[in-house]
Every structure is written in structure tokens, then in C-alpha cells.
Amino acid sequence: MSTKQVSTTSSTPFSVSRISDVLKTVLQDCSVPPTLHQPLFDGNELKYVTECIETGWVSSVGAFVDRFEAMLSEFTGARRAVAVVNGTAALHLALKIAGVQHNDEVLVPALTFVATANAVSYCGAIPHFVDSSYSTLGLDPEKLERYLNETVTLTSEGSINRHTGRRIRAVVPMHTFGHPVDLDPLLEVCARYQLEMVEDAAESLGSYYKGRHTGRFGRVGVLSFNGNKVVTTGGGGCLLFEDEELGRLAKHLSTTARVSHRWEFFHDMIGFNYRMPNLNAALGCAQLENLPRFLERKRALADRYRMAFQEVTGVSFVDQADFGTSNWWLNAIILDSKYAGRRNELLDAMNRDGIVTRPVWTLMHRLPMYSGCPRMDLSVAEDLETRLINIPSSVSRKLA
Numbered sequence: 001m002s003t004k005q006v007s008t009t010s011s012t013p014f015s016v017s018r019i020s021d022v023l024k025t026v027l028q029d030c031s032v033p034p035t036l037h038q039p040l041f042d043g044n045e046l047k048y049v050t051e052c053i054e055t056g057w058v059s060s061v062g063a064f065v066d067r068f069e070a071m072l073s074e075f076t077g078a079r080r081a082v083a084v085v086n087g088t089a090a091l092h093l094a095l096k097i098a099g100v101q102h103n104d105e106v107l108v109p110a111l112t113f114v115a116t117a118n119a120v121s122y123c124g125a126i127p128h129f130v131d132s133s134y135s136t137l138g139l140d141p142e143k144l145e146r147y148l149n150e151t152v153t154l155t156s157e158g159s160i161n162r163h164t165g166r167r168i169r170a171v172v173p174m175h176t177f178g179h180p181v182d183l184d185p186l187l188e189v190c191a192r193y194q195l196e197m198v199e200d201a202a203e204s205l206g207s208y209y210k211g212r213h214t215g216r217f218g219r220v221g222v223l224s225f226n227g228n229k230v231v232t233t234g235g236g237g238c239l240l241f242e243d244e245e246l247g248r249l250a251k252h253l254s255t256t257a258r259v260s261h262r263w264e265f266f267h268d269m270i271g272f273n274y275r276m277p278n279l280n281a282a283l284g285c286a287q288l289e290n291l292p293r294f295l296e297r298k299r300a301l302a303d304r305y306r307m308a309f310q311e312v313t314g315v316s317f318v319d320q321a322d323f324g325t326s327n328w329w330l331n332a333i334i335l336d337s338k339y340a341g342r343r344n345e346l347l348d349a350m351n352r353d354g355i356v357t358r359p360v361w362t363l364m365h366r367l368p369m370y371s372g373c374p375r376m377d378l379s380v381a382e383d384l385e386t387r388l389i390n391i392p393s394s395v396s397r398k399l400a
């Protein structure tokens with residue numbers, strides 16, 4: 001990733017309008033709308049949704065759900081995909097299935113969307129915030145390892161936080177903006193400290209780590225199909241499994257844990273009403289048919305941005321690390337440290353110009369409900385927070 005300072009021969013001064021102009025030119029050339037990320041429905045969406053309505057099966061049973069899950073399984077290579085109402089619900093269920101219990105701690109990046117931490121809270125567990133790496137924007141396995149070494153006592157029960165006495169049960173790497181976390185060293189940390197890994201791959205449908213689809217590295221991983229993601233079902237999410245048995249459990253739990261019977265209502269656990277409605281799955285089937293084309297166009301846009309920002313003083317394009325293949329969900333630029341103070345001026349100017357740009361999420365430990373949670377030194381995430389800017393990233397409207 002080109003967050004390092006690349007010394008260019010250009011001695012042009014830092015210029016807000018220059019950066020704005022570069023963005024405008026790329027967006028125009030690539031036929032990309034100036035919003036952050038909007039969906040594209042130019043395939044079978046209307047046809048499938050109409051078909052769904054005509055059959056009358058619009059709710060949580062129907063053929064499109066099965067088809068959507070089969071398509072997801074085929075695309076990602078996961079043995080089983082279970083579709084649910086949204087990515088947050090998927091995370092909640094995934095953490096439950098991974099064994100997260102009341103009063104456990106779960107390691108979560110401070111730099112993430114709030115859903116990652118919320119899902120931990122829904123389990124009655126406590127998020128424990130960890131730092132990011134400059135090279136991926138995601139969790140830094142080496143820094144985590146050093147931290148756990150100082151913080152944790154390994155017992156027959158697993159890893160115990162010396163300061164809180166609580167069990168640290170799991171870790172949730174999140175593939176920021178679609179860029180894969182360095183998972184191999186993280187898996188080693190998990191093995192050493194007996195942590196379950198639940199990947200928050202909400203942003204990384206179509207992203208690969210060393211050739212394998214993200215979300216397939218722990219026992220369970222999670223995707224989102226919210227309206228701003230690479231493909232959308234309106235609202236939706238799914239869980240990915242390599243183990244059929246766990247997949248069946250997820251389906252059961254997401255269907256109020258109702259035991260199948262012709263007429264009797266019997267539920268054998270506290271389940272959830274988390275199944276994805278057929279109507280949403282119909283939209284999803286049409287979207288997935290176009291996913292390869294979407295990914296191709298998103299890559300082309302990223303390539304254009306990379307080239308365009310090579311020459312611009314004071315900012316760099318955020319690139320992928322060489323072990324990963326990003327889906328380029330949300331492109332980002334990063335200000336050089338000495339221009340961090342100009343971030344708001346830049347955001348103001350671009351948004352006034354009609355180009356939607358956004359700072360990265362406020363870090364989790366700054367949110368009122370999470371300010372008291374345990375955390376490691378978060379200096380990298382705190383630095384990134386001041387310098388990252390997301391730029392328009394929708395699928396190009398131009399025919400590929």
C-alpha cells in the first residue's frame with residue numbers, strides 16, 4: 001500500500017482544488033457517479049423481483065433464498081452460505097456460533113464500522129479494541145501478538161485477560177474497504193492464544209487472501225449486502241461455513257429454531273428471526289449474476305485513481321497489499337502527515353463541489369458506549385483516522 005511517502009520530483013504545492021479536479025476527471029472518464037457508493041441494477045433485478053411477487057412467496061421461504069445461497073457458496077467456494085436479514089445480524093449469529101458468551105472479551109479493530117462492535121455487545125460480551133496496520137488498514141497481527149503476550153495468561157480455559165480476569169474468546173478481523181487483512185500470521189496468533197476467528201468480510205465480497213475468498217478462514221465468516229456494498233439485496237447478509245453441520249445450525253437459529261413439522265410449533269433453542277426474505281434474495285440473485293462484471297469495473301476505477309494520484313502533492317492512493325486481491329469496494333486516499341490538518345478543508349471543498357467524500361469512521365473507543373472498553377495502544381488507527389478520505393467508488397456506468 002502506498003501510504004509511504006513517495007518522493008516525487010513535482011514541487012507543486014498542496015492544492016485542494018487540484019485534488020478535487022483530479023477526482024472530477026477520473027469520475028467523468030469512468031462514468032462513475034459522484035456519490036460514495038450506489039447500487040447498479042442493469043441485469044435481471046426487475047425480472048426476478050417480479051417473478052418473486054407473482055409466485056406469492058415474498059417472505060422467509062422461497063426458491064430465491066436457496067438459489068442465492070447456492071450462488072454465494074459457488075462464488076466464494078464456501079461449503080455453505082446462510083442468508084440473513086443483514087450483515088449485523090450475520091455477525092451476531094456468527095459470534096454466537098463461534099461460542100462467544102456473556103462476559104467474554106472479543107478482539108475487534110478500533111477502525112471499523114460500528115456493527116462489528118455492536119454484534120459483540122449483543123452477545124453480552126465486551127469488545128476489546130486492537131490497532132490497525134498501515135499496510136492493510138486492518139488488524140495488525142504482529143502488534144496483536146506482542147500485546148497478547150503482555151496482557152494474557154494462557155490457562156486450560158484459554159486466554160484470560162490479566163487486567164479484567166475475563167476470557168478473551170475470539171477475534172474479528174475486518175477487511176477494510178475490501179482490502180484483505182494479513183490472515184496467515186493472524187491464524188497463528190489464534191492457534192497460540194486459543195481464539196476463534198470470525199471474519200467480518202462485510203466489505204469484501206470478491207476479495208481474496210492468497211487466492212482464497214475472504215470470509216473462509218475461520219469457522220465462520222460474514223458478508224453484507226446492504227445498499228452501499230458491492231452487491232445489494234436491499235438489506236441482507238450471510239454467514240459462510242466450511243462445516244455443513246454449523247451451516248445447518250445457523251439456518252436453524254436464524255429460523256426461530258423451529259423444529260420442522262407439518263403443523264406443530266416447536267422450538268428447541270432461543271432462535272432468531274434472521275432469515276433473509278425471498279424478495280430480497282430475488283434481487284440478490286440478479287446482482288450476483290453481475291458480480292464478476294462489477295468487480296472488473298471497480299478494478300478499472302481503482303487503476304485510474306492510482307495513476308491519477310501518482311502526480312498529486314500531499315496525497316496517496318490507498319493500494320492493496322501484495323498478498324491480497326481487493327474488490328475495491330471503497331477507494332480511499334490518504335493525506336501525507338504534514339497535511340493532516342487540511343483534511344476538513346478538503347472534505348468541505350469536495351462536498352461543496354458535489355463530490356461525495358467522507359472521513360473514515362470515528363474510532364470505536366471514541367464512541368460513548370465503547371469508551372470504557374479495554375484497548376491496546378491504538379496509535380496507528382488514530383493516525384489513519386486523521387488522514388483517510390473515502391472517494392466515490394460506484395460501479396462504472398460505462399459498458400465494459
Ligand SMILES: *Cc1c(COP(=O)(O)O)cnc(C)c1O
Nearest residue numbers: 086087088113115116202224226
Ligand atoms: C456494512 C458493514 C457491516 C454490517 O452490515 P449491515 O448489512 O449494514 O448490517 C458490518 N461490518 C462492516 C465492517 C460493514 O462495513
